[in-house]
Amino acid sequence: MSILYNLFINCVSVLLKLIAPFHPKLKLSVNGHRQTSTILKEKIKPQDRVIWFHCASLGEFEQGRPVIEKAKQLYPAHKIVISFFSPSGYEIRKNYELADAVVYLPFDTNKKVQEFIELMHPEIAVFVKYEFWPNLLNQLNKKNIPTILISGIFRKNQLFFKIYGSWMRNKLCLFSHFFVQDKNSKELLNSIGFDKVTLSGDTRFDRVFEIVNQNNTLDFLENFKDHKYTLVAGSTWPDDEKLLVDYINNQSTLDEKFIIAPHHINATAIQKLQKDILTKSVLFSNYQQNELKNAQVFIVDTIGILTKVYSYADVAYVGGGFTNGIHNILEPATFGVPIVIGPKHQKFKEAIDLLNLNGCLAVCNKNEFDKTFLELRNSKIRKEMGQKASNYIKSNIGATDLIIGYMINVIKN
Secondary structure (H helix, E strand, O other): OHHHHHHHHHHHHHHHHHHHHHOHHHHHHHHHHHHHHHHHHHHOOOOOOEEEEEEOOHHHHHHHHHHHHHHHHHOOOOEEEEEEOOHHHHHHHOOOOOOOEEEEOOOOOHHHHHHHHHHHOEEEEEEEOOOOOHHHHHHHHHOOOOEEEEEEOOOOOOHHHOOOOHHHHHHHOOOOEEEEOOHHHHHHHHHOOOOOEEEOOOHHHHHHHHHOOOOOOOHHHHHHHOOOEEEEEEEEOHHHHHHHHHHHHHOOOOOEEEEEEEOOOOHHHHHHHHHHOOOOEEEOOOOOHHHOOOOOEEEOOOOOOHHHHHOOOOEEEEOOOOOOOOOOOHHHHHOOOOEEEOOOOOOOHHHHHHHHHOOEEEOOOHHHHHHHHHHOOOHHHHHHHHHHHHHHHHOOOOHHHHHHHHHHHHOOO
16 A cells, blocks of 8 residues: 555646646746745754644644644753645734744655655654655654644544555554544544544634734724614635625625625635625725725725624625535634535634524525515624634633643653
8 A cells, every 4th residue: 555655646747747837826836846845945054943833724824833832942952843735824823923933744755755854854843734644754753753643633534444454544544643623533533543643622712712802903994884773795706706796796785794704815706796786886906095984895905804894794694605615603703703615614713603502693695685684683692602712712812822731741851
């Protein structure tokens, strides 16, 4: 099986390089991979003590961030290396101030991962949520580098738990410890013989809980909101925006305001969105202060401020549920905001939990969408839902301390 895997991964590596010139996102990734060794040679010296965090993409980075920040606080003399698999994570966080080096994870070929580990020589490797690269795990094991998975989540349909999944199951043995989000994940790992498992919860709760105490003021949104009822739609896709536009054009009143933050910032798509909205709208990229109070819709055509934007919401719609799956609902929840999502939420534990607690509502079509937001004009309903969402966040904090406690026993001062 190892021979077949290595043959496959080498072929994929070559194929991606051939395709990259014709695919912008893939081109970013391939070009970034070429810089990994150079960055490590420049930033990491043989005598440095290193803690390494791997995050597949931006979402995993946000999960790992509380642990990264705590590790930097406890071990200021250590260097922090963060690796990404996805360009969407790397491009946004390549200048993250607490990291001494931010790089792309190399393709999982024996030669590349061996060089990667030798250049970085971490004292501990921390994988966030998932990413199981066989050759990389083998190399970490050969070097006796403690390797942990944090905020992990496992499902019964994964290869590890199949009769024919023994080869990948054996790779799990190379982890020193698992910190998992839920009881089901712990039981699944226990069922295949893994007992070094801690039910820690999700580090994202620690991250979003801290957000409330930060300065979330955005002056332009203070002026735009003007003390009016405001619906914030975050990480929206075209399917979400179609429902929102129809609601704004046909159901809204002049006493309602709308803030829309699309998931992808595309100039053509933004222009179409603004054109489809019949009421007055403004863009973040070219708004004028004197037009904010008279506008009904504010379109956030930038990245990096959505968390602060949610602090202005009376109700939040989190996008993705009519496309590939919902985005982060914990950010609005921590502000005590009632949340509405689309139908594709089954793989998200926090969505299921909040739906059961009635801190969140799911809609499947236009009629349900309109009906739900008309009902949420009732401030009593919003207050009750928002309180349940806020309480849910507070009841799930603490994962970071459990993980850091383990790391303290591994990293010697």
